[in-house]
Amino acid sequence: MNAFRAAVVTFPGSNCDRDMVVALEKVTGQAPVRVWHGDADLPEKIDFIGLPGGFSYGDYLRSGAMAARSPVMRAVVDAADRGVPVLGICNGFQVLTEAGLLPGALMRNATQHFICRTVSLKVENNRSLFTSGYEAGQVIRIPVAHHDGNYFADEDTLDWLEGEGRVAFRYCETTNGSRRDIAGILNERGNVLGMMPHPERAVEPELGGTDGRALFESAMKGLIEAA
Amino acid sequence: MKVRIHVNLKPGVLDPQGRAVHHALEGLGFSGVEDVRIGRLIELEVADGTSDAALDEMCRKLLANTVIENYRIEKLAEKEPA
Structure with missing residues (x-):
């Protein structure tokens, strides 16, 4: 098996970076940089x-x-443009929209409340690098923990995303006011995924579930097959 | 030169904060408030002669998120000579 070299970025105020490192190492067997x-x-x-x-x-x-x-985001944008897979979770999704790698914006939850619970997500697109390990339409249980997860884009952008199968995950029930209950979207090329729910917090049965594991496994498998 | 950047949510974009404040005003007994929208005021002190184009670029690149927000640039009087 080829070495799978992942990098996890830490910003001042990141607090799930270690969770992502642990999840990636658990699934890939390689410690991320x-x-x-x-x-x-x-x-x-x-x-x-x-x-x-x-x-x-x-x-x-x-x-x-x-x-x-x-500074690091200029390098991330360049890498994404070269086709390197980029996964932004929660604040990472917000960063991806702010950086222009994904369309739309994440606004304050419609209820004004911070939402911290496990929700059901529907896998809308299982043909992407990140989601090929799921069945189309599969319902998975993944934790959410956010205040600004209310996905907004104008109707034309939403239609365009839906038409191209770029909605990766959708909340099974209204969670934070997101337009069309969108929980995660892909970029045009399919190598950038942003999502509010936390798959990295769902890789151990002891911590409530393992439905997030297939996301990391999909990415690793896809990359090894492409190599 | 002092510049004020007014950033507001675009019309039609739901403003949950504004809605909550509206509700609170009603709770305090203020009637006749039809709507509340909350924005942001950013004050800049910039070199005299900073171009309008540069100010506009600052807004588009960072100060406002034009997916959801509109901005308005208000230039205040140049500093009085000492």
Whole structure:
């Protein structure tokens, strides 16, 4: 098996970076490289980049806004443009939209409440690099923990996303006010996934479930097959 | 030169904070408030002669998220000579 070299970025205020490192190591058998927000470059030959959850830069200005303009994100955008898979979870999803790698924006939850519970998600697209280990239409249980997860895009953008099968995951029931209950979306090329729920928190039976594991396994399998 | 950037949610974008504040105003007995929208005011102190194009770029690149927000640039009087 080829070495799977993942990088996980830590911003000041990230708090799920270690969870993502542990999940990636658990699933791939390889410890990811840790990258700091101020690094101008990513390590050589990176196969996968993870942007973790948390409250980067204290959510100053808007969630993810400052992180999206940090030095390391220029390298992440370049890597994404070259086709390197990028997974943004929770705050990582906010950073991806702020950086322009994914369309739309994540607004304050419609209820104004911070939502912290396990929710049911429907796998809408199982043909992507990140979701091939799931069945189309499969319902999975994944934790959410966010205040700003209310996905917004205009109707034309939403139709475009839906038409191209770029909605990866949808909440089975209304959770945070997201347009069309969207929980996660892909970029046009399919190598960037942003999602509010936390698959990295669902890789151990002792911690409530393992439905997130297939996401990391899918990515690793897809990359090894492509190599 | 002092510049104020007014950032507001676009019309039609739900403002849960504004709605909650609206509700609170009603709870305090203020009637006749039809709507509340909450925005952000950013004050910049910039070099005199900073171009409008540069200010506009600052708004588009960072200060506002134009997916959900509109912005308005208000230039205040140049500093009085000492």
